[in-house]
Amino acid sequence: MIIxxxxxxxxxxxxxxxxxxxxxxxxxxxxxRAPDAAGALRERGVAVRHGDFGRPGTLPGAFRDAATVLVNGTYYGAAPEVRGPQLQGAVAAAVAAGARRVVVTSWPDIGRSTLASTADFAGTERAVRALPVAWTIVRAGHGLPAAxxxxxxAARRDGxxxxxxxxxxxxxxRTADLAEATARVLAGGDGHDGRTYELTGPDAIGWDELAELAGxxxxxxxxxxxxxxxxWVAAGWPPPVAEQLLALYACIRTGWAGTPTRDLETLLGRRPAGARAAVAEAAGG
Known part of the structure; x- marks a missing residue:
């Protein structure tokens, strides 16, 4: 069973x-966390179980009969000081439930990230690499095209x-490419054991090209x-939000996540969509 x-x-x-x-x-x-919201998957024959990283007592039942568990750790809204222990607890619960493989999603280019909001992922990766069972780490920044x-x-609005x-x-x-590659890792058996995949598109995009996309x-x-x-503050955004965005731009200016890799192409068995196409899709065309 793959969870x-x-x-x-x-x-x-x-x-x-x-x-x-x-x-x-x-x-x-x-x-x-909300089984009633997963009706579409249930209708396709998928077993839907209640599991909540914040409620460890739910995880043994959620991971029952697991051979492989995907601990999908990115973008679920927890602060790093909360998310780190939760993810590591979920990884431990998967092993305790008898899983033979654990696959964990992580933040891209984690060794170069300067973001305080992602500081927990390095520790989670270290914990995963120390597991007594097979493991794979998938670094997949699926929210970056939307950013x-x-x-x-904004440029289309402001000119x-x-x-x-x-x-x-x-x-x-492209998010769909990242999801397909992750699914292929889950279905691919032991060929992915002990691997850390840095999933990027085949090229990189800069802000001059983003301006071209704007119109x-x-x-x-x-x-x-x-x-x-x-x-941003004058436009009514809370100052903490502006500071979070500034931290992201500062991280980007260091060269973080700016170097394409071949991992995504290798997992897909085809050339993935380029950066321009990924952003255009996220912007609605």
Missing amino acids: VTGANGPFGRLVAERLLDLVPPGEVAVSV LARDVL VLTAPAGRARLAVA PGIAYRPEAEDEFRAR
Whole structure:
């Protein structure tokens, strides 16, 4: 049995759907906080179980009969000081339930990330590598195209793309490609044991190209952090949100997640969508 956690979220749901293209539904179960919201997967023959990383007592039942468990650890809203122990607890629960393989999603290019909001992932990866069972780490930044699309949409509204991104570039990938690759790891058996996959698109995109995506005549104008902060706060955004975005741009300017790898292409067996296509999809075309 392959257990997919977080299957009510956008990424986990896509992983579960792609997994059903590879294995019979009777071999798949999902662990979700709200089982009633997973009706579409249940209708396809998937076992739906209640599992909540924040309620460890739910996990033994959620992971029952597991051969492989995907601990889908990114983008579920917990602060790093909460998420880290929760993820490591879920990994331990999977092993205790008898899983022979544990696959964990992690943050891209974690060794170079300067974001305080992702500080827990390095510790989670260390815990995974010390497991007494087979493991695989999948670094998949499935929210990054949407983050860049936010700048594209703002530029369409304002007629200019302004951001404190300097001349940085990001090697983002289409979310559907990331989900398919993760599903292939889950279905692929021991060929992925002990591997850490850095999933990126085949190329990187910069803010001049984002401006081109925004529309004809729109140009990119780099701005200083103080200018960005003042503009966002004046527009009514809470200062902590502005600071979170500034931290992301500062991380991007260091070159973080800017180098394409071949891991995604290898797992898919085909060339994945490029960065421009990934952002365009996230921006609605």
